[in-house]
Amino acid sequence: MEKERKRGLRRGEELAAADTHASEVRAVSVAFGGVRALTDVSTSVSAREIVAVIGPNGAGKTTLLNAICGLVRKSGGKVSHYGVDVTNTHPTRIARAGLGRSFQDPRLIDSMTVIENVLCGTHATVGYSLLDQIARRRKVGKKEHAARTEARDLLQLFGLGQFAEVRAQQLAYGQRKMVDIVRATIARPSVLLLDEPSSGLDVAERARVEGMLAMIHREFHIPMLVVEHHMDLVRAVSGRVLALVSGSVAIEGPTDDVLDSDEFRATMAGDTSLYEPKVATPDA
Numbered sequence: 348m349e350k351e352r353k354r355g356l357r358r359g360e361e362l363a364a365a366d367t368h369a370s371e372v373r374a375v376s377v378a379f380g381g382v383r384a385l386t387d388v389s390t391s392v393s394a395r396e397i398v399a400v401i402g403p404n405g406a407g408k409t410t411l412l413n414a415i416c417g418l419v420r421k422s423g424g425k426v427s428h429y430g431v432d433v434t435n436t437h438p439t440r441i442a443r444a445g446l447g448r449s450f451q452d453p454r455l456i457d458s459m460t461v462i463e464n465v466l467c468g469t470h471a472t473v474g475y476s477l478l479d480q481i482a483r484r485r486k487v488g489k490k491e492h493a494a495r496t497e498a499r500d501l502l503q504l505f506g507l508g509q510f511a512e513v514r515a516q517q518l519a520y521g522q523r524k525m526v527d528i529v530r531a532t533i534a535r536p537s538v539l540l541l542d543e544p545s546s547g548l549d550v551a552e553r554a555r556v557e558g559m560l561a562m563i564h565r566e567f568h569i570p571m572l573v574v575e576h577h578m579d580l581v582r583a584v585s586g587r588v589l590a591l592v593s594g595s596v597a598i599e600g601p602t603d604d605v606l607d608s609d610e611f612r613a614t615m616a617g618d619t620s621l622y623e624p625k626v627a628t629p630d631a
């Protein structure tokens with residue numbers, strides 16, 4: 348694990364040294380029929396940076412992540428990953444190129460154990476599919492063993508080790524969200540996109556997710572674009588904020604500057620989703 352961590356760290360440092368944007372979006376527009384979900388959105392995530400994407404429901408935050416990882420068709424603009432144009436690249440190829448992603452509703456396979464779900468995250472980089480694994484079990488045995496050890500180590504690192512052999516269907520919602528983050532992290536993506544990692548969680552779980560993001564950044568130096576509604580978490584982990592309103596960039600800047608600005612208060616006034624946890628907490 349130590350060796351693996353060093354590898355992740357070196358990779359992050361190399362990319363930082365290259366001084367390119369990890370992900371760059373230039374004048375991207377996305378439309379669904381008559382709905383303009385994004386209009387001329389430009390932003391970037393640099394190596395070593397955590398950028399928070401905030402904004403009311405329906406502002407286009409998820410669509411922005413989908414545009415970056417190739418899940419929606421752009422009607423205009425350009426997306427690049429470490430300087431390589433991926434505007435029209437298939438999502439699988441973008442994932443293989445090092446882009447990791449978690450979803451607002453964790454996409455775990457219920458019938459599989461936690462460790463098997465985490466291992467699904469390695470396939471983009473290990474270079475063989477689940478079917479290949481079954482067909483060539485002996486050949487991939489060694490790789491599989493190393494990947495399993497790493498998955499176990501990573502779950503341990505995030506305090507989820509005791510769930511390794513538990514079936515995903517037995518997990519509580521918060522645990523599913525955390526396992527989904529581990530799944531997205533195991534391949535050491537060169538950019539990580541997280542869609543509302545703390546939505547639906549209570550205060551204690553939110554603090555754990557905050558710890559996970561801080562650790563991923565500190566240990567693996569993975570740049571992140573994090574869609575987030577909780578401003579305490581945004582303030583704790585991000586260095587820069589991008590506020591979207593109705594599919595356009597309303598405000599962008601250093602986190603504290605944005606969150607303390609009158610412009611932010613005016614723009615986001617009345618959007619309680621930015622402040623209130625979506626699930627009642629025991630102490631609420």
Ligand SMILES: Nc1ncnc2c1ncn2[C@@H]1O[C@H](COP(=O)(O)OP(=O)(O)O)[C@@H](O)[C@H]1O
Nearest residue numbers: 379382384402403404405406407408409410411
């Ligand atoms: N697959 C889709 N088909 C049609 N409309 C969509 C689709 N995805 C998103 N939209 C619309 O695009 C807008 C932005 O949605 P979304 O990116 O999910 O917002 P957010 O994540 O900020 O809540 C909304 O009006 C939403 O209804």
Ligand SMILES: [Mg+2]
Nearest residue numbers: 408409410451
């Ligand atoms: Mg969304």
